[in-house]
Amino acid sequence: QVQLVESGGGSVQAGGSLRLSCAASGYTYRRYCIGWFRQAPGKDREGVAAVDTRRSTTYYADSVKGRFTISQDNAKNTLYLQMNSLKPEDTAMYYCAAQSTPYGGFWYDAARYNYWGQGTQVTVSS
Numbered sequence: 629q630v631q632l633v634e635s636g637g638g639s640v641q642a643g644g645s646l647r648l649s650c651a652a653s654g655y656t657y658r659r660y661c662i663g664w665f666r667q668a669p670g671k672d673r674e675g676v677a678a679v680d681t682r683r684s685t686t687y688y689a690d691s692v693k694g695r696f697t698i699s700q701d702n703a704k705n706t707l708y709l710q711m712n713s714l715k716p717e718d719t720a721m722y723y724c725a726a727q728s729t730p731y732g733g734f735w736y737d738a739a740r741y742n743y744w745g746q747g748t749q750v751t752v753s754s
Contacts, residue, residue: 630654630743632724637748644714644752650707650724650745660727661735663687664698664709666720666750675736676722677709687735691717714752721747 632655636648648664655662663678677698678687686698697710707724725741733740 630726630728632726632743632745634722634724634745634748637722637750639751639753640714642715642752642754645710645712646714646750648709648711648722648724648748648750650709652705652707652724652726655705655726655728655743658682658702660729660731661740662700662707662724662726663735663741664707665723665725665738665741666718667723667747668720671720673723673738675738678735679707680735689736711750714750716752716754719750719752721749723747 631653633651659682661678661680664676665673666676667673676689677696679698695713699708724745726743727740728742731740
């Protein structure tokens, strides 16, 4: 059974940094995407960043490029999201998501991902 557990969220002031972690257990589908989404109150869930392990490619939303970095430690089966220069508009619940079946759409399509964590809250104050 696949389980994704996020940690590392919290409250910071604008300009600060946080590092999110996603510990994956039971997930061995290294041919597909694993990534981060976020959802702010009253807004749709949006893709933040993802790794396509098969292509060794990383993807980022335009709004976080240059500020966020996604990485993974395969030995620890853990995905990270380093978030720097945080802005109030980054405030959201952040979710880890993992794909386990083929999908022809974009990396930021939530439908691509078969497994989701429970989320970790990030709050950035101005």
